[in-house]
Amino acid sequence: MILIHAFPLNQTMWDDQLVALQNFCRTITLDLRGFGQSDAPQDSISMDHMAADVRALMSALDIDRAVLVGLSMGGYISFAFLRNYPDAVVALVLADTRASADTPDARERRLNSAEKAEREGVSAIAEDMIPLLLGGTTLERRPSIVERVRSMIEANSPRGIAGAQRGMAGRRDSTDVLEAIDAPTLVLVGAEDRLTGVTETEEWSHRIRGVRLKLIERAGHLSNLENAHEFSAALIEFLQPLRYTR
Ligand code: MLT
Numbered sequence: 001m002i003l004i005h006a007f008p009l010n011q012t013m014w015d016d017q018l019v020a021l022q023n024f025c026r027t028i029t030l031d032l033r034g035f036g037q038s039d040a041p042q043d044s045i046s047m048d049h050m051a052a053d054v055r056a057l058m059s060a061l062d063i064d065r066a067v068l069v070g071l072s073m074g075g076y077i078s079f080a081f082l083r084n085y086p087d088a089v090v091a092l093v094l095a096d097t098r099a100s101a102d103t104p105d106a107r108e109r110r111l112n113s114a115e116k117a118e119r120e121g122v123s124a125i126a127e128d129m130i131p132l133l134l135g136g137t138t139l140e141r142r143p144s145i146v147e148r149v150r151s152m153i154e155a156n157s158p159r160g161i162a163g164a165q166r167g168m169a170g171r172r173d174s175t176d177v178l179e180a181i182d183a184p185t186l187v188l189v190g191a192e193d194r195l196t197g198v199t200e201t202e203e204w205s206h207r208i209r210g211v212r213l214k215l216i217e218r219a220g221h222l223s224n225l226e227n228a229h230e231f232s233a234a235l236i237e238f239l240q241p242l243r244y245t246r
Contacts, residue, residue, distance in 0.1 A: 001067040001239075002028045002054060004074030006096070006133075006222065007168065008125060008161045009152045010036030013071075013225055020232030025067075025239065030057055032077070034160030043159075044166035047073075051080035055088065067239065069093040071224055072196065073164065079174035082181065091242055092181065093235060095188040096221045098196050099204045101173040110169040114162035125161055126153040135192030135220025145225055178207040186212045186238040190219035190226060212238065 001021065003014040011029035021027050032050050034040035042049075054077065058066060067090050070078035075097025082089055102110060117125050130149060131139065138145050153161075187205040189198055198215060205211050214234050219226035 001025050001069060001235075002030070002058070004050075004054065004068065004070040004077050005029070005032060005035070006071045007073035007164050008035065008122075008129065008156055009149070009222075010155065012036070013152060013222070016228035017069075017224060017232050017235065020228070021235065024236055025243070028057070028061070028063075028066075030054065032073075032164070034163045035156050038160075040157055040160035040163050042163055044170065045160075045163040046167045047076045047080040047171045048084065049167070050077045051084055054081055055085050058088065064088065065090045067091045067093070067242075069095070069235065070097065071095040072097050072221060073168060076168060076171050076174075079177050080171070082177050083172075083174065086180075089183045091184045091186075091239065093186045093188065093238065094205075095231070096190055096193050096196050096201075096223055098200060099174040099178055101171055102169055107169045110165045114165035114169075117158040117161040117165070122154050122156055122158055122161060126150050129153065132195055133221045135190055135194075135218065135226055137192060137218040138220060138222075138226045142226070145222075149222065149225070175204065175207070178204060179209070181208050184210065184238075184242060186214065186234065188214050188216055188223055188231065188234055190221060190223035191215045191217050192220045193223065195221045 005013050011031045014029045031038040065088050068078045075094045185208045189201040205213050216223040216227045216230050224231040
């Protein structure tokens with residue numbers, strides 16, 4: 001299983017899942033280009049480029065096919081991966097994400113945010129994003145998660161954050177990929193997700209054949225961090241029957 005992290009975090013956002021799944025399957029996380037320990041070699045980092053990095057990591061580890069778990073930007077990258085390497089996907093988990101490209105307004109906000117990261121630094125981005133990334137329950141009652149997310153954001157470079165924003169602004173619409181997916185697919189969304197809401201998620205996800213959709217309670221956009229137990233349990237419940245059949 002390869003877990004692909006959200007923007008603007010890093011692979012440690014999956015730490016709870018790595019513990020929960022340690023006796024279940026082999027799990028692999030990575031710091032995407034521009035985040036965590038990976039450097040930021042470009043001004044703009046496309047989703048195709050990040051997907052190619054995931055594929056290259058698989059090749060380096062001698063893995064032909066994997067279960068992909070992508071949250072938010074990780075989901076955009078999963079769509080690019082599906083488009084480019086469909087045979088390498090055993091099963092798919094898409095969390096708190098969307099298949100469509102940015103609207104013109106969203107694209108403009110993103111490009112402005114990329115400039116802000118370069119001009120004002122990463123703390124300004126953390127201030128802007130934390131109230132959007134986290135649900136009300138977490139913001140009110142779980143200060144340790146708020147601080148964990150802030151530290152992850154602030155550990156990134158302005159260049160990495162700006163590069164990913166520009167890459168996401170230019171990403172393709174992937175709604176055409178939805179109907180072509182033939183891997184078993186689970187879609188998860190935090191019940192308090194303000195960025196990719198439940199209604200929007202229901203709308204795009206039902207275009208995937210045989211999809212399973214599950215709400216993660218008491219969680220916002222970072223559902224795997226905000227309700228780690230429910231998120232991990234959903235992964236195991238979904239994948240358990242597939243272990244012996246694929
Ligand atoms: C994420 O969590 O990866 C971001 O919210 C994605 C986005 O900005 O669209």
